[in-house]
Amino acid sequence: METSLLYRNLPSEKLVQELGTDKDGEEYIQHFIQQRIPHHEARFGQYLNIEKTGRKKLRTPRKAANLRKKQVLSAADKKQLKLFDIPEDQQKYKLYEPLHHLWLAYMRDCLRIPPISAQAQGIKLLKCDLHGSFMKVTKSTCPTYIGMCGILLQETKNTFKIITQTDQLKTVPKANCEFTFVVDELVVTIHGKHFRLKSSERALKGKIKDKITIDM
């Protein structure tokens, strides 16, 4: 029997969709295993060309007794372990669409359920959570940022981490930018200059001091 008949690529698109991959041979087996096995089962790593997902280890070797006592991670440890970075294979826009729907439901609950005036809505918007909103950068001193839009994944003191529809995770500094987002009929503009607070601090402080805004 000819080898070309034995080893052929997967036939049709539908079959590829069902199997979840267009790879064949060894790559198909790896994909199959990866799908079925819980990803923290390190012993299967040898079949998979993936790193062992072991326990996160601290930078300085400590004695076993001290480790056992260590109940809480210090800030330096947290930074070293990089607990809040999102690895590249998770930077896909489709994964975060359900988060956006959750956020819309939350905003509607926040702004609509007891019917309130527009001014009261404004005050509420200062304190609300923006994780999962679809933000667009409308004005900025830096031209590359203008027009950037996507779902907000992380908010830090000075930046917004947005994932764009082209699967890119962008870190946009709040400082010299204006952002817009939409909730049903409501269009909200944020002057980044006034928003340079940690998300949790914003919930606490209801007022924002008047700062001079220079039109960009």
Next chain:
Amino acid sequence: MKKKVQKTFLNQNRDIHLRMNHLFQMAHQVLLSKPENKNLARFYISMMKRIATRLVMKLHPSIKRAICKKCDMLLIPGITATVRIKAHRQKHKVVQCVECGKVKRFVYNPNHILWVDKPEAVYHPQEMEDKRVAKSMQETQGKPSKETDKASSSKVT
């Protein structure tokens, strides 16, 4: 998602409750869509905890039990946590965070009732107000009687 509701916080802190609730749900959703995406779930939970500490909000025990104390990870058995039952000493359940190895133990005690579920924990605003008023009335009545006692004692001496 339950939160402990106290006093007049019912209306005042509704916004904060909604916000923490939203973050908790986001963490769940993130792990649902892709179980490897642990860092983002951790971020949302730590944000929720930070808001709770800043605005002095208490979390329901069922929520606290689903969070790793060391690394702020949402603990879902099978995905981010392993659950085992141990019979040595007292029967207890061991929940271990897969990421940082931190262990939580829950002892099996069939008679254990959470404080939140006890009838004493329910706050009745009217009752408390009545008690407070009654107490202040007692105090104002108490003062004149003390003065008369002093007067009589001085007479005796």
